[in-house]
Amino acid sequence: MSNYGTTRHHPAAAQKGVTDYHTTLFRRLSWEGTVPLEIRVDPQELPANSERGLECYFIQAPRVSYLPLLMPEIRRFLMDVVFDETAAKALKEEDWWFEADDGTLLKWHWPIGLIYDNHSILATVRPGSSLAGSMATPLRLILHLASPPTDKLLLSPSAESCKQAFMGQLKEADFIRWGNTKRITGLRKVDQDGLWEGIREHNFDDYWRVATKVTPTTTPNRSQSPGPPPSSVSMHGRPPSADNAGPPERDGAYNVRSVPVRVYLPDGPVIQDLVPPLLEDGTPHTLSHFLSTHIPLLFPPRPPAPPPSRAKPNPQAPSVPELAYPLVQGVLTPLESEMAWLGACLAGADGWLNICVGVNKK
Amino acid sequence: MHVIGFMAETTTAPSETARQLPWATPESSDVNEDALKALETYKKRDPSKVVVRFKAVGNAPIMKQNFYKITASNRFQAVIQFLRKELGWKASDPLFTYINLAFSPAPDDTVSNLFKSFCTDGHLIVNYSTTAAWG
Numbered sequence: 001m002s003n004y005g006t007t008r009h010h011p012a013a014a015q016k017g018v019t020d021y022h023t024t025l026f027r028r029l030s031w032e033g034t035v036p037l038e039i040r041v042d043p044q045e046l047p048a049n050s051e052r053g054l055e056c057y058f059i060q061a062p063r064v065s066y067l068p069l070l071m072p073e074i075r076r077f078l079m080d081v082v083f084d085e086t087a088a089k090a091l092k093e094e095d096w097w098f099e100a101d102d103g104t105l106l107k108w109h110w111p112i113g114l115i116y117d118n119h120s121i122l123a124t125v126r127p128g129s130s131l132a133g134s135m136a137t138p139l140r141l142i143l144h145l146a147s148p149p150t151d152k153l154l155l156s157p158s159a160e161s162c163k164q165a166f167m168g169q170l171k172e173a174d175f176i177r178w179g180n181t182k183r184i185t186g187l188r189k190v191d192q193d194g195l196w197e198g199i200r201e202h203n204f205d206d207y208w209r210v211a212t213k214v215t216p217t218t219t220p221n222r223s224q225s226p227g228p229p230p231s232s233v234s235m236h237g238r239p240p241s242a243d244n245a246g247p248p249e250r251d252g253a254y255n256v257r258s259v260p261v262r263v264y265l266p267d268g269p270v271i272q273d274l275v276p277p278l279l280e281d282g283t284p285h286t287l288s289h290f291l292s293t294h295i296p297l298l299f300p301p302r303p304p305a306p307p308p309s310r311a312k313p314n315p316q317a318p319s320v321p322e323l324a325y326p327l328v329q330g331v332l333t334p335l336e337s338e339m340a341w342l343g344a345c346l347a348g349a350d351g352w353l354n355i356c357v358g359v360n361k362k
Numbered sequence: 363m364h365v366i367g368f369m370a371e372t373t374t375a376p377s378e379t380a381r382q383l384p385w386a387t388p389e390s391s392d393v394n395e396d397a398l399k400a401l402e403t404y405k406k407r408d409p410s411k412v413v414v415r416f417k418a419v420g421n422a423p424i425m426k427q428n429f430y431k432i433t434a435s436n437r438f439q440a441v442i443q444f445l446r447k448e449l450g451w452k453a454s455d456p457l458f459t460y461i462n463l464a465f466s467p468a469p470d471d472t473v474s475n476l477f478k479s480f481c482t483d484g485h486l487i488v489n490y491s492t493t494a495a496w497g
Contacts (some may be wrong), residue, residue, distance in 0.1 A: 125393055154439055154469040164466075171465035176479055181464045235449060258479075265404055265440065298402030319454035323397040359397040 005267035017206075021197050023218045026345035030329045031204045033063040035116040036138035039074060039098075045145045047087030061204045063113025063329060064349040067098060067106060068162040069200055074143070078149045094157060097148040101140040102126065108155050109165035110152060111348050112354075115139070117327050118264050121358040124251060125266045140261035143346035166350055169196070173260035173351030177275070183214040199349050207349060215351070216344045254278060259285075259343035262293065264356045271295070287326060287342065288356075297336075298324040298357060327356045407435040412477045416445060419463070419491040424447060429485070434474035438467050445490060455493060460489040 019027075041055040057077050061070055071093065079088050098106040100119055107115075116139050148157070155161050171181045172277050184192070186208025191210045218273045252276045253259075263271040271294055279285050291299035305317040326333045339353070411431040416419060419425045431443060442459055451457055461465055461480050477486045489495070 021396050085413060107470065125398065165468060168466040172461075172467060175462065188446050262475075265401060267401070268405060270470075270475065271404075273387070273478050274473070295400070295404060297403055298397060321394075321396065323400065325396055359393055359401070 005112055018238075019212060022040065023345055027208065028204060028345050031062075031064060031115060031207070031349075033329055034060045035063060035113060035330070037061050037070075037112075038138035038140045038159070039118075039143055040140065041078065041082070041143045041145065047091070047145075047231065049084035049087060051082050056105050057148065059110045061118070064199055065112050065202065066108065066110075066159075066162050066166070066199070067112065067115075068108055068157055068159045070112075071096070071157070071159075072130065083221060091145055095148055096157065097144050097153060099142045099144060101142060105149065105152050108153060108157050108162055109169075111350065111354075113329060113348065114264070114354050117330055117354070117356040120330075121264065121266045121327065121356045124358040124360075159200075166196060167192065169350035169352060170214070173204075173347075176258050176260040177256040177351075179257055195349075215347075216256055217251050217338075218253050218341060218344050218354070253340040253344035254284070256340070256343075259339045259353060260347070261290070261339065261343065261353045262349055263291075263353065264354065265295070265298075266359060275339050277338075277343075284338040284340060286335065287333060287337045287339060289337070291326060291337055291355075291357075295357070296323075298359075323359055324357050324359050327358060328353065363441070396456060407475055408433075410434050410474075412481070414473070415485040415487050416448075417489050419460075419489045419495055420493060422457075422490050422492050425449070432473055433450060434472070434477060435470060437474045438471045438473065439469040439497060441473060441488060442469065449490075450455060454493055458491045458494050460491070460495065462487055463495075469474060475481050 036323060037059050039057045039059065043055070046052065046055055057074055059070060059073070075093060084090070097168045100106060104119070109117070119139055153167060171184050172182045174181045187210065195207060198210070256277055258274040258276055261272065261275045263312045273294060275290060277285055279289065288299070292301040300320040302317050302320050305315045308315055328342060412434050413434045414430050416428045442457070445459065446457060448461055458466065462477060462482065467476055473486065480486060
């Protein structure tokens with residue numbers, strides 16, 4: 001794993017501007033995450049003289065990418081292998097659109113990882129969905145070649161409008177964190193474009209060279225954050241590197257006004273609210289606290305432990321039913337994770353921490 | 363782009379060797395009913411309304427009335443459509459919309475979510491322009 005971090009033994013790692021090993025590791029892991037897609041042209045729309053039986057294409061797509069960025073590759077395959085040359089000329093790519101095999105329209109401006117996770121949590125409440133059997137099953141997509149339902153897709157399928165939507169999300173995230181968009185608008189044009197190019201080329205270094213200027217750092221501000229109480233110190237806590245108490249960081253993840261977070265429930269709705277990094281008592285805002293505050297029916301708050309007695313010197317809090325689970329970047333996420341840390345290390349390329357909630361079986 | 367693509371001649375998905383994760387059992391009939399009830403509760407649309415205040419930017423025409431109560435569960439797309447109608451804008455006329463003079467929200471963001479995160483003095487301020495201003 002030595003290639004995942006570049007600063008582990010670097011003496012300058014604690015200095016501002018250099019990202020620590022664990023932060024880079026988690027950013028790298030989420031950046032390199034991919035999802036399997038199975039893309040099939042709607043058989044009823046396949047033009048005459050097409051190579052039937054070959055109209056299916058498999059792709060392992062980056063989570064941080066977008067469907068419009070996959071179109072050139074899919075188009076090349078279809079044109080070269082499937083479509084008859086004459087028929088291909090009549091097709092207009094701006095009429096193409098995707099649907100999941102359960103009839104859900106796929107939005108052009110959602111990151112592919114989010115589309116996949118959102119579909120996989122839907123499968124936890126719907127029998128017979130393509131992802132019900134296993135998370136490693138490809139997400140089955142149907143490619144339509146005509147009559148896009150423009151009013152529901154909301155945006156045109158071009159890479160340019162996808163880029164505009166991405167920049168909008170990046171600025172919205174910036175505004176949530178700091179109350180203004182100065183960090184993004186302060187970037188030179190070439191750097192703003194560089195963020196998008198990094199996604200288009202799936203190049204971690206190109207993207208993060210610019211993104212470190214707008215993403216919070218993970219060095220905690222000791223004067224404000226006393227750290228978790230002793231009872232919650234565990235392997236799931238903040239990575240050890242984050243505890244190298246440095247000077248208070250103006251750009252620190254624990255100093256933002258709010259963490260940009262959206263919660264996706266199976267078949268909707270999407271919940272978004274202000275998520276301060278620290279609670280009023282100064283302790284870090286955990287995923288557990290966030291979920292049991294915003295969706296308590298799915299994540300019931302745990303009642304406090306009874307007072308210790310002679311018979312039970314270390315009483316445990318009563319257990320609550322585990323009805324649901326949170327996925328971040330497709331990963332089952334420990335409830336004691338801190339929202340600020342998740343926002344700095346596991347957010348998508350657009351700056352948003354997307355939490356997809358799936359439902360447990362009985 | 364570094365993506366791995368390959369052709370498939372058959373339609374069989376490579377699922378037989380796929381790893382089974384604990385929460386993904388093939389039987390879907392045993393979904394927890396309490397969880398489903400909870401989801402139904404959260405799916406109910408919020409009937410409350412919030413005040414949206416429209417502010418013209420640059421050469422955009424000013425609206426005589428610029429405060430509107432809009433149902434919170436609406437998507438931002440509905441706000442854009444409403445604004446176009448009020449301005450008598452044709453579908454082809456350019457119109458750019460922003461929150462707090464800062465960013466364009468995604469059209470599928472709900473008014474309720476935007477209001478919770480960005481309201482100013484009890485209003486959601488929507489700026490509109492005929493040219494890209496903070497794009």
